[in-house]
Amino acid sequence: MSTVTDTRTHTDEPPALAVAGLRRRFAGIVAVDGVTFDVDRAEVLGLIGPNGSGKSTLFNLIAGALTPDGGTVRLGGQAVTGWPAWRVARAGLGRTFQIPSLFGNMSVHDNLLAASCEGDWRGAPERARQALALLEIDHVAGNLASELSGGQQKLVEFARVYMRSPRVVLLDEVTAGVHPNIRAIILNAVRAMQLDGATFLLIEHDMELVREVCDRIIVMDFGQVVAEGSFEEIAGNAEVRRAYLGRSE
Template structure:
């Protein structure tokens, strides 16, 4: 896949979602001469699992950072659950009910698995935290390592623990950044089952993923980015039939 592939056509209009929890309109973010977000428009619905795909360098992780508040947009609108969050601090957005995982888990290495979970609930979400920690350990099959330090876990277990810390936040929208990348199939299965259960309970998901099998089987709708823009969105079948998407994703001669 070519991270420098240029989109020849203008981004197609994104179909409106009846009840969006996240709305992004004409969002721009430039880093010097690099247009990481170049007029992004998209929506994520309530209880939806929306996938975000595109070549490396297409702007996916930058978009997550803009939504989560770790990067401020140059211009544009971002609304989460009715709140204007463009440019707001990450901790403010998190308190509204948005949470994010990262490709490389950011854990408290010298704390135990249980302590990491409880730490995620320490600000404003403490009521019933110990019970939720036990439930999260069970959901993610981490009971056997509950007393282990985070630094002693395998890479896959660390991804489970980071996901568990997000679950402890009781977030209404969770951004997952390649949460199944490089993990054992058993851990992948645990993650996918947890996503399905949480969605059933009302959680919405926005997922960056390169695993097309996961995208096909889990995501309700797929949003395709290239060169800082949304190219199109639709079901998996819609996407694979789209010639522009196939050019974008497979690359084209320069």
């Protein structure tokens, strides 16, 4: 594992998300191997790496969908390691899935209301109006979620995250395969939430998007963090080239 450098200016405020020594093994395969990193409040951290490098498993460990074999996860200083997903969500974490996971038999509007079941139920209709406007999906509010295009489903899933105003958001390839207009809407929404103090950790293969939106990037390979830094630092890192291209240049 290469040495990684954290160049941020530290304050007394605990990181919005702190992962330390996180490990998870599936039978003989180590999917996540001692991953450690912090994300500050309102920071956008990109998580990149080749397929099978452990990114989605790491997401599931942070979100409580999987239980780690070791290590810790802290949200705003609060230890949430091993908590079930619903409890981690209530502690302030929101997420999207690699494949959009909408409630297909419910309308788009009801999908958004469902996101407020465990939060501000009374204010949900007003918040839903804001979410529909921000993600520009007002015109499909009454449609069944399962009848939407892939891009629209990504927007609705993001809107559902927006409904809960989480402190930390995990986005798993949220712009993969979408039209450039939809990509722009999502980026706009990320920035709007960031301005409100939300912290993002996003898995992305679209390097242009990573360069555009991420304050910092970490690179995973074989379950480990192999590099960390700005986009320019990462782009010039030999370890990263080896991970992606299989050779060092």
